Amino acid sequence: MTQIIALAGSLRSQSYNKNLVKIAAKGAEEQGALVVYVDLADYPIPLFSEDLEAEGTPAAVNDLKHLFAGSQGILLASPEYNGSISGVLKNVIDWLSRPSQGIDIGSAFDGKVAGIMAASPGGLGGLRGLGHVRDVLNNLGTIVSPKQIAVPAAYEAFNEGGELVDAELGQRVNALGAQIASMASRLNDQ
Numbered sequence: 001m002t003q004i005i006a007l008a009g010s011l012r013s014q015s016y017n018k019n020l021v022k023i024a025a026k027g028a029e030e031q032g033a034l035v036v037y038v039d040l041a042d043y044p045i046p047l048f049s050e051d052l053e054a055e056g057t058p059a060a061v062n063d064l065k066h067l068f069a070g071s072q073g074i075l076l077a078s079p080e081y082n083g084s085i086s087g088v089l090k091n092v093i094d095w096l097s098r099p100s101q102g103i104d105i106g107s108a109f110d111g112k113v114a115g116i117m118a119a120s121p122g123g124l125g126g127l128r129g130l131g132h133v134r135d136v137l138n139n140l141g142t143i144v145s146p147k148q149i150a151v152p153a154a155y156e157a158f159n160e161g162g163e164l165v166d167a168e169l170g171q172r173v174n175a176l177g178a179q180i181a182s183m184a185s186r187l188n189d190q
């Protein structure tokens with residue numbers, strides 16, 4: 001079965017980006033994929049240091065890397081911090097890009113397909129950061145869909161249930177999740 005990993009680059013409990021990626025995840029599930037939703041707040045991952053790495057990869061990193069390694073697709077919602085990728089997300093990607101126990105170095109990202117999205121209170125919806133997220137993932141060998149989504153004015157974009165108020169936008173996010181599931185499924189068949 002095709003497995004998709006879905007996560008947001010935020011630790012915040014009320015994160016807009018967590019809401020957003022869950023909508024895309026639903027689209028992937030409707031397409032028949034098994035979606036593993038990851039809340040990074042459940043993974044106590046220290047700031048990357050090669051000294052720390054030399055002492056042994058932290059268990060939380062290994063656990064996450066196994067989940068990535070077993071997935072063919074990635075759905076990623078990244079908050080925009082200072083026009084770029086959030087520090088939390090970059091730190092996790094840096095750890096996952098390193099060798100760890102029993103898993104190949106490139107197994108988290110290389111050859112996977114990804115759908116990227118962002119939500120922000122600002123007018124551009126985190127669009128500027130998405131270019132940086134795309135570059136980082138491309139550098140790691142991930143094929144990133146051109147159909148990225150940025151949700152502006154996030155403080156009024158979601159209802160109490162975490163759904164997008166704009167149904168047409170919600171449908172586009174759902175369709176991105178479905179597209180990644182479909183592309184990942186074709187990769188899985190090869």
Ligand SMILES: Cc1cc2nc3c(=O)[nH]c(=O)nc-3n(C[C@H](O)[C@H](O)[C@H](O)COP(=O)(O)O)c2cc1C
Nearest residue numbers: 010012015016017079080081082083120121122126
């Ligand atoms: C350090 C910092 C830098 C930020 N920089 C930007 C920015 O450049 N552009 C933007 O649209 N929002 C920026 N924001 C606001 C975030 O988009 C906002 O906090 C958002 O809710 C974070 O995503 P989350 O809700 O998923 O946690 C910044 C927030 C922080 C804490």
